[in-house]
Amino acid sequence: MRKVGERMETRYFQTLVKVCETGSFSKAAESLHITQSAVSQRIKFLEENYGHQLFDRSGTQLEPTGAGLLVLEKAREILAKERELVDRLSSFKGEKRLSICCTPTFGMAYLPRILSDFVLRNADVHDLKFIFKQPAEAIVGVQNKEYDLAVIEYCDGIPPESFVVYPLPDDELVFISAPSMDLPETPMEIERLLEFPIYARRDGCSSRNLLRQNLANLGHDINDFKRVVISDDLRLCIGSALDGCGISFVSRSLVRGYLLDHRLRAHYVKDFTHVRSRAAFHLAARSEDPLISNFIASLQSLFSDRGRRHTDGLALP
Template sequence: MESIYLKTLIEAVKTGSLSKAAENLCVSPSAASRRIKFLEDQYGYPLLDRSGPVLKPTQAGSLVFDKAKKLLEIEQELLHGLTEMGNKPRISFCCTPAFGIAYLSSVLKEFMMHNADLNNLKFFFDMPDKVVKGLKEHLFDLAVIEHCACLDLKEVLTFPLPDDEMIFVSAPSLGIESAVADLDILVQQRLYSRNEGCCSKIFLDSNMQNVGRDSQEFKQIIIYDDLHLIIQAVLDGEGIAFISRSVVDKYLDNGSLRVHRVEGFRHNRNRTLVVPHAKQIDTNLMNFIGCIFSAFSLTLPELETTISQPPPPAIF
């Protein structure tokens, strides 16, 4: 079976939408639907519950989803090994969804302007702990992560980037005026969030605990695994989100969203460029790193003076 069918199921479950899955995979919704139908015919069970506004996996769908992720991880390792054997120039880059949405497009545009002959580029999105694991297993050449918890970074080179600011956002229609909002007002709203294991949710839970509160105080918590769906729900005035400012800057600039901070919250989290310690930094990779630094108005010489130093201690 071609792995693209399993990838389609994974995207459908993650996004809760066949149309969004199709968009992420660059195919038509009907093509995505046919792939899911093929899997259901192949396994003899319905894999998606289509009864609600958001697609959810059935019991059989959850089983296939879990096994599919493992199969695709094995496929990635296989492809990585074959690529290394071929010794062809390539870049495999992984980042968190927040960085991908806010910066990857501009980074790639600048890189391709001067490196158009490099046609082996791979991009992946994952949570910080899984990104670091992939780096240590040499699945990726470099990565950018935003993180707020203790990560084991002893076996990798780390280079600090400007912090990522996490803020509450709401649509003007909700009527929350103050930039420094009363937490009692915010918890009366529906909160749109990513899954329990994501860094932003962990960061929010930690902040709530630090001010003697609990995330369960929010009127309702809606979990989406796709940032686009979260942003759209907030734009539609359906609730609030605790989200990376870089992801929603354009909506704050045009007035579609309002920013809210909470007294006593730590709103900034670390953002770090990470490279495997044993990785050979060739010209293409150095150029790509330079484009990442350029996105934050930092210059490559600052990186070049640091690249040969021993790895710093783990970042908390």
Template sequence: MDKQGSGIYAWIMELVLLKTLVIVSEMGSFTDAAGKLCVTQSAVSRRIQQLESHYGMALIDRDAEPVTPTPEGRVLLGKARRILELQEEMDEAVTGLKVRHHIRFCCTPCFGVTRLPGIFRKLVGAYGRDLDFNVTFRLSEDIIDGLLAGRYDLAAMEHCCDLHLSSCTAYSLPPDDTVFASAPGLGIPVGRVDLKRLAPHRLFLKAQNGCAHRFLMRGLEKMGVDGSAFGNLTYYDDLLGLVRQVCEGQGIGFVSRELVAAEAKAGRLKIHRLKGFDHTRPRSLVVPPHFRPTETTGKFLKVFFKSFGLPLPPDLD
């Protein structure tokens, strides 16, 4: 250990010894002090012995019941309390100067459930406790309004319809793959199927006029199919709860492939694609007008694009 490291270690150990003296004096017992300090009784005894060896005198009267400081120990005890109080003040003062990082992020519910958790884990690994990450779920048009109003720093979304970005800037991401999912017990074949195999079943969607609903209705319209082909629609605002309902065989779901990947792999769900329907849903990162990355948003963007296996766009570097 270098001299600087040795000095810091010695200072920390001195604080530990002084704190032990204070606790023993307050508790009146080596055993009780050990419990409060979460160490063994022998460790407490060794620490007091170290202090006594350093000063060359007894600091604790072990014959007293309860144990009490000797006259010399009381003098050191008063100084020890002042040193420990000063150390707490120093810690509070320095901690108060620590820079905290803030990101206001908005995304669609689907992105928030499927992609955001992995991004968040990596981001916390980079910032630890110094990051305030505020996340809001909204529909795509509400996200654009929020970016323009300055409520959000960054946003990510699936495009369920023609998106009017106004003066915001969008960066393309790998598209979202939407699918129909069903429990094996419903007997729907895996893979591409005709509408007649899906339409008779209750269809679970997250929200009426939500992104998945609008994307589905628009896709059916392009096929020349009326949206009423699915006559039994159920809106379930909790995406994970929706997946549980589908796993239980209560109906079929129209969701992101990423949302049901684990259930499909485990055999709890079967994946279907409607013949003639375009299941590919565009997805983008969107930033407000005149966006300039800060140190904080810059680090987030690197983590974000890396999670998709993409390089950071040059104008965001």
């Protein structure tokens, strides 16, 4: 048993509350955008920490035990105090702070230009933080007030109704290869690309989700490629394609410069969906925050007609 009083993160309490509300590990996992295994591990942590079983698992639906009801009551109180603390801290006028979460693709392709424009508009910002996360993690982070604002690419929507969502232009994804691989630039059948190794993102990335959905629609899965290399590093995926080691499925915005100088080729697949959605969002309660409004203005300026002309030559350094 863990020592009672050992430090724990409030996400364990958030998970407990969600399991009680849904009566199911799987439904709680879906609501929190995490795996069922992660939910189970968090509940197990709480049970070991307090030395009591918190749920009766004998029925078709999970029911809190007497000890579970007590922990649930206190968990809700702690989460309410945490929300109160965050809200009160955000009301301080002396120092302006903003925490922004975005996907690695968006951050690497566009963040430097947005940051430059935003800082010019807000020279008095004291603390500005940017965190790279995958879409599901960004959604949960904004829900839990870990981040003030998020910008993501996604395939399956932004579900919570409490968000204010700002749609942005869709993101186009392409397969990329080195010219030395001599792949045609005309749309091709997926079987032609299956002959090569693919450098792919890990699960949770929307580009990986889009790739998986497309392959399934054509009767394939990712393991049908000659070899699969999974990496959380976009630079590795793109660098491997540049070196002729294989192909990758990435945002065109990341490699536009390499395509313009012919160091890479872009490839489209017949019957593939090559676009995913992109949006910025924040909690509705933050709609009057001037820093958030100014960041959205910088974002929209970037994607205006004039802004797009200035980003056409972007490539990874």
